[in-house]
Amino acid sequence: DAKTTQPNSMESNEEEPVHLPCNHSTISGTDYIHWYRQLPSQGPEYVIHGLTSNVNNRMASLAIAEDRKSSTLILHRATLRDAAVYYCILRTSYSGAGSYQLTFGKGTKLSVIP
Amino acid sequence: GAGVSQTPSNKVTEKGKYVELRCDPISGHTALYWYRQSLGQGPEFLIYFQGTGAADDSGLPNDRFFAVRPEGSVSTLKIQRTERGDSAVYLCASSPTSGGTLNEQFFGPGTRLTVL
DSSP states (O other), rough: OOBBOOEEEEEEEEEEEEEEEEEEOOOTTTEEEEEEEEOOOOOEEEEESSSOOOOEESSEEEETTTTEEEEEEEEOEEEEEGEEEEEEEEEEEEEEGOOOOOOOOOOOOEEEEE | OOOOEEOOOOEOOOOOOOOOEEOOTTTOOOEEEEEETTTOOOOOEEEEETTTEEEETTTTTSSEEEEOOOOSOEEEEEEOOOOOGGGGEEEEEESSSSOOTTTEEEEOOOOEEOOO
């Protein structure tokens, strides 16, 4: 899987929007952009994924640059429960790619200030 | 419904001992993954099962590590002759179907292994 680059840490005030950036300049045409998050002492959980168009779900929004070399995960109103490590992961849709495991980087540790 | 469960939640062992870590995936999920997470790092892939067979074990660090899934549901990760460097959180994840590269993976809470 292609490499992603994220800031090590970010802070947000509670009830403010949070924009978590991810750079993936070597992304290929078959790569989907996935986001997972890991709350303290828990396993990772899926947040959202997209290919080209911006995506919204109940947890977050994903904004994808037109050239697909970067993306931004948007939490519209951060709560204390959103404090976690957020991972941006590229996954190829190529069916011959193998076992489909997730390749995690170090992610961005988000702190939410009350 | 029930999520992925892992037992034990914590395991402390001595260097050189044998350990088994268990994963109960979500019922009906055919794909099962094991990952290992060291402190301050993201999870690293170990092995992937599709049904009963290990379809990809390229992440296993050496031959002391082995995993089975005999009936296509519960999986056991086995570590022989444990070393202090094996200390980590071992995570299990399952996914609904086999062919979907984009299928969401559901993770368990992990087993924290400490080798003294």
